[in-house]
Amino acid sequence: MTPDEDAASHTVAAAIADYLSGQGVERVFSLPGSHMKPIWAELAGRGxxxxxxxxxVAAVHMAQAEADLRHRLAVAIVTTGPGLTNAVTGIGCAFLAGSPVLVISTRPPDEQAGMGALEEIDQAAIVAPVCRSVExxxxxxxxxxxxxxxxSAALGDxxxxxxxYVEFGTELxxxxxxxxYTAYPRRTRxxxxxxxxxxxxxxDAIAASTRPLVLAGREALTVPGLLAQFVRATGAVYLDTRASRGAMSESLASFVPAARARAMAEADxxxxxxxxxDFEVAYGSPAVFRAAEGFLRIGRNSEEVxxxxxxxxxLRxxxxxxxxxxxxxxxxxAAPDHHWRDDLVRTNAGKRRRLAETMRTQPAAAGGLHPYQVIRALNEHLDDAAIVIVDGGDILSWSxxxxxxxxxxxxxxxxxxxVGVPFAVSASLNHPDRTVxxxxxxxxxxxxxxxxxxxxxxxxxxVVVVADNNAWNIERADQLQHYQGNVLGTELGPCAWDRLAESLGVAGYRAGTADELSAxxxxxxxxxxxxxxVSVxxxxxxxxxxxxxxxxxxxxxxxxxxEAERTWLSGRADREG
Known part of the structure; x- marks a missing residue:
């Protein structure tokens, strides 16, 4: 091949593939589409x-799971028009989670722009509100x-x-x-x-405190040992949220998830x-963090501080x-309140013991197993390396x-x-040696x-465990409580999920009792x-x-x-009046 022929064969699609492989991308999540198939071919040629x-949407969910589990860039490639609009919900999910996902898509040839081309739509405008960068x-x-x-923007530099989001014309x-102009080595944060x-x-702020509380975000998952060392050194109590869940194990004595409300109310x-x-920590409201004399905020960027x-x-x-x-x-x-911390630890331990006893003795309820029975049985199969995904409303609350x-x-x-099944697919592909x-x-x-x-x-x-109650049950329960029992649109018809799974090549099982579930x-x-x-x-x-x-x-x-916020606002109005 002559140099001219070699240059002609090195297309933009090849340059994209070169860049991605150079960034250490091992897999991309995608669907077929005529507009973007040249990128596929070049990626496959590079392994x-x-x-x-x-x-x-599932392809983007899979990319998000890889980004979150491996703390690195992940890639989804979606085709033009409905391929991109289908992906928007997944992009929104990754946006609020702060997950570094690169979404690549294509558009009709520029020569046909504005002429009513097949699948022509302003894709960049659609995704801009849920992306950190659009190119x-x-x-x-x-x-x-x-x-x-x-x-660079995805990683949060x-x-x-x-x-x-990065978009290319198909003809390009x-x-x-x-x-x-220069080399582009692998980017790391x-x-x-x-x-x-x-x-x-x-x-100085820590030295002046007596009852410190630590709340960590997703990056805590990358420094669990260091975080535990800091919590112990400061004598603080620690609470997680969904973003940092799993960073600290129960072996950290001052991890007090069952005493959450009291810890938030009493920390200084x-x-x-x-x-x-955000909403999970009451936006930092003084109505909830009632005793807080100050907040020490540590983070890379303004959203975090x-x-x-x-x-x-x-502390930036x-x-x-x-x-x-x-x-x-x-x-x-300088003068830690050990009594407060130790009492919170005892309170947490007592509540955890009572919950464990409730789960151990929980009987079935009308129409199926109690959710605690399902969770208890599942817990027996989870080792210290398991990756656990929860997807739903009612079952998330119980879990x-x-x-x-x-x-x-x-x-x-x-x-x-x-997100449950797409996350599980990605988790298994990224960690094939772990229970998922x-x-x-x-x-x-x-x-x-x-x-x-x-x-x-x-x-x-x-393994997917389906809590099957034929309902959107949080909404159904709310209708029973607050809408005069008018149940509307929240009950679902039955589905033989086990047989559906079997039709797709997955082993399917059904359980209606605790013994059947165990087996x-x-x-x-x-x-x-x-x-x-599982009938729940x-x-x-x-x-x-x-x-x-x-x-x-x-x-x-x-x-x-x-209610606490309303009381606080009322009191402030009285004080200022």
């Missing part, structure tokens, strides 16, 4: 695996530069990380690539060390590490650098404090039902159940991929239903917090 899902590439000169700029993929003065102020210093003050309640002390740094600096500075309370979660994913702050299980409500399963076929085709091995789980874990459909009662009222989550209160996610 990059193309995992094809049954729906674009529309129109020249071979810009291909690698715009990809690299997007990846200059702000919050999250999904990014076939054109000869232009050599970039650069450390952000703290300023010495900020470290000193943070250490709240230390957030890479954590937004400013949003909703500005830190009284702010990545969690590893910040924790190392504070430990080196010997940051610890939040009772399900073992060594490594954990769920529907996230977007509340995106349907998805606990899914029957309503949620309906969104992406066809990805069971993807699992078989791609060689993913996991079915044994078989399922031995013959993964497998699905176990509608009658038990979930914790989220009792907390008023379905009411959508005005100020906060939970009714008790909402």
């Amino acid at each position: 990059v695996r193309v995992v094809t899902a049954r729906h674009e 529309v590439v129109r020249s071979p000169r810009h291909v690698v530069d715009r990809l690299d700029r997007a990846v 200059d702000g919050p990380g999250g999904p990014v 993929l076939r054109r000869p690539a232009a050599p970039p 650069a450390p952000r060390p703290p300023e010495p003065g900020a470290v000193e102020r943070a250490a 210093l709240v230390i957030t590490i890479g954590r937004q003050l 400013l949003a909703n309640r500005r830190g009284d002390v702010e 740094a990545d969690p590893r650098s910040a924790l190392e600096a504070l430990l080196t500075a010997g940051a610890t309370p 939040r404090s009772s399900l073992k979660t060594p490594t954990y994913l769920d529907l996230g702050p977007f509340g995106c039902l349907g 299980v998805a606990l899914v409500g029957d309503g949620a399963l309906g969104f992406n159940v066809m990805e069971l076929e993807t699992a078989v085709r791609e060689g993913a091995r996991f 079915a789980l044994e078989e399922a874990f031995a013959h993964a991929p497998a699905l176990v459909a 009662s509608r009658e038990p009222v979930s914790p989220d239903t009792r907390s008023g989550l379905a009411l959508v209160p005005e100020y906060h996610a939970l009714a008790a917090w909402d």
